[in-house]
Amino acid sequence: MFFCTNQTLPVCSLSARHTIDDHLLASPGGEPSLIPVYNLKAAITGKHLLKTIIPANLNPLTHHPPLPAALLLSLLHQNLVGRRKRGQREAAMSLIQTSLQQCPAATTAFSQFLPSPSSHSSTKLSVRFTVSCCLSSSPMTSVNGNIDMQSSDRNEIRLGLPSKGRMATDTLDLLNDCQLSVRQLNPRQYVADIPQLSNVEVWFQRPKDIVRKLVSGDLDLGIVGLDTVSEFGQGNEDLILVHDELAYGDCRLSLAIPKYGIFEKINSVKELAQMTQWTAEKPLRVTTGFTYLSRKFLRENGLQNVVFSTADGALEAAPAMGIADAIVDLVSSGITLKENNLKEIEGGVLLESQAVLVASKKSLLGRKGLLDITHEILERFEAHLRALGQFTVVANMRGSSAEEVSERILSQPSLSGLQGPTVSPVFRKIDGEVKADYYAIVICVSKKQLYKFVQQLRAIGGSGVLVSPLTYIFDEETPRWRQLLSKLGL
């Protein structure tokens, strides 16, 4: 990413590698279908495809007010190394050229950089673009090398999801289970949408970048582990937990020390802090990816003389390599610690973590439509997660009236379900007359309690028990929604 200037206008250039193979291959009959992608007129208003080539933190197409027509798409580098026939390549180039010619500024750039046809000799077609936008006013600033497009200017709501790692698949599964499937046109594309939620852009990012971008205002909502929010959010009050228990990504952030040597008899943080070894000259050496939380935790636990080092993974190797005395890392099964001769100690858990839905408070209060979208996502998550732990049980019970059957059921507190049983008569023809001497009961039962429930039901005359999974349980109003409104002062 780089900046350049022209004489009168501030110009920002972004470069992004983008392969056009997929668009070519996807088109019926192998004919290039580049016009929607590279037609600059369409690009200015049609946000859809140009997003493919624009990095997450700048979207000139959705910039509001709309950018002046001088959106400059310049073809910088062309590397034709694909399985393209010469005719197809030429057709593609001609389409690009036609499209670019619709923007006078772009035409110049294109003719400057268009490679000669003789260079189209390889077997895979890939093109690197630079997207430049010229602005008559300058809403862009450069902050630590990042471009700040005054993100509040955009109209879309942005949801950040983990692009890879442990959380990625489970997050998509959760959304899928809530009928909020993410539609990603190309696995290499970092932007996607959720057809059920209009005006929502999904941006795939590394978990820590999701938190950073929530803080910078480049994302509005995100799903990451609580550990990541706590470490990279660093207590920032703009970050609000909308749902703090999404029921996956369970792990704990723990301090661990070797089982051997000077630590053999150390079994608690208190004992670790009381060791006389740690001095200003020879401090406790801790390797962690969570320096913010670790520093706070160790200080609060009386460990003053500590130095930190970081690594991107496999931290458990650090003590055995002689690089560290202790580590602070995520643990779930504990196998990695065990296999590396390390142990957790009493009082050494910094944080219990699982996946959470987090939002920017500023966005919630300022971005049009975000509160409604957040409400919908929250309701769907809550309804799905509540249902996950429950079965619906339908059973028959002989009785003289619905009230009498209900009384029998309610006499057993564990049979009362969420609000109480639904009891309805089962009509049969008895001696030529339609009568109800059986009642069907419908109750929600915790999955863990199912067998005990069936036994109790039988004990009071239940029979023909049918058990089925539940998809959603929508409550009257989710307590988390009320909590969110109160955190926002609404």
Ligand SMILES: Nc1ncnc2c1ncn2[C@@H]1O[C@H](COP(=O)(O)OP(=O)(O)OP(=O)(O)O)[C@@H](O)[C@H]1O
């Ligand atoms: N062993 C584990 N068991 C369960 N959940 C874990 C475990 N390790 C990590 N997690 C959760 O998954 C999240 C992502 O972890 P992962 O290691 O995949 O991140 P990453 O994107 O590869 O991070 P990094 O950018 O540091 O490489 C963590 O923040 C945590 O919430």
Ligand SMILES: O=P(O)(O)OC[C@H]1O[C@H](OP(=O)(O)OP(=O)(O)O)[C@H](O)[C@@H]1O
């Ligand atoms: O308690 P366990 O079930 O053994 O899991 C713990 C390990 O899982 C995570 O690492 P990950 O596998 O994501 O690899 P990494 O070390 O490269 O981050 C974490 O950093 C631990 O190393």
